[in-house]
Amino acid sequence: xxxxxxxxxxxxxxxxxxxxxxxxxxxxxxxxxxxxxxxxxxxxxxxxxxxxxxxxxxxxxxxxxxxxxxxxxxxxxxxxxxxxxxxxxxxxxxxxxxxxxxxxxxxxxxxxxxxxxxxxxxxxxxxxxxxxxxxxxxxxxxxxxxxxxxxxxxxxxxxxxxxxxxxxxxxxxx
Numbered sequence: 001x002x003x004x005x006x007x008x009x010x011x012x013x014x015x016x017x018x019x020x021x022x023x024x025x026x027x028x029x030x031x032x033x034x035x036x037x038x039x040x041x042x043x044x045x046x047x048x049x050x051x052x053x054x055x056x057x058x059x060x061x062x063x064x065x066x067x068x069x070x071x072x073x074x075x076x077x078x079x080x081x082x083x084x085x086x087x088x089x090x091x092x093x094x095x096x097x098x099x100x101x102x103x104x105x106x107x108x109x110x111x112x113x114x115x116x117x118x119x120x121x122x123x124x125x126x127x128x129x130x131x132x133x134x135x136x137x138x139x140x141x142x143x144x145x146x147x148x149x150x151x152x153x154x155x156x157x158x159x160x161x162x163x164x165x166x167x168x169x170x171x172x173x174x
Contacts, residue, residue, distance in 0.1 A: 009157040009165055011071040012045035013037050014064045018077035018087050019138065020052050028140045029076040036147045037074075042155065045070055052078050057090035065094060065128045071168070072155060073131060077138035079122045087135050088122045095126035095133065102134065102150070109149050110142060130171035132164055 015037075017030040027049060034044050046064065050056045057078070064070045078087030102125035110118040121142070125134045134151060136143055157165040 006158045008041055011042045011155055011165070012069050013042050013072040013074060013155075014046040014048075014070050015044065016047075016057070016060060016064075016073060016075040017049040017138075018052055018057055018075055019049060020084065022049055022077075024049065029136075029138055029143045032140045032143045033074055033076060033136075033147060036144070036152065040152050040156070042072075052084040052086060054086045054090035057087060058094065061091065061094060061133070065131050065133075070131055073133045074136065074151070075134070076136045076143055079124075079135055079137045080120055081122070085122075088124050091124065091126070091133060091135055094128050096129065097127045099125040099127070105150055106136075106142075106146050109145055113141065113145060127171060130168065 015030050015033050017027050019027070022030070030047060030049070034047065038044060048060050050060050057075075061073060061075075064073050075087055075091070078085045078090075103123050106123045107118045107121060110121065121137050123134075123136055123146070125132070127133065132155075134146075136146055153159045154164045156163060
């Protein structure tokens, strides 16, 4: 992607780790995302770890969606196919619009590293109350891949031909 002479606009980003076992001490995926967003010039607005429970996930995410200061929510974990993986189901009813291309591109990028195992990921993205939401797998490798190759450019106002940041003022249009 090319860059323009526009100024970088830092965003407030909330990070949610969905896990029954992770703590702040061993949340590698959450730490990976925090490091990358801060290195990119964005601000960590909030961070939480919640159990793989759709209602606990929705409660935390709903608070962030309602907070006008949160621009982006990125979750890690719970996007697989096991019985406890419910992050997409937790987020889906909260979304005003889905960004279907996100999951498609994520799986294309992941295929380069993990081949056919990428079909097990149900990574999704969308918009809710003018807040961008990205649901990523719990793997720190997947978080690195998707931040470095997809999310970071779309959250950079300087990225051309277009980016998600330039659309933010119009997200609540009726």
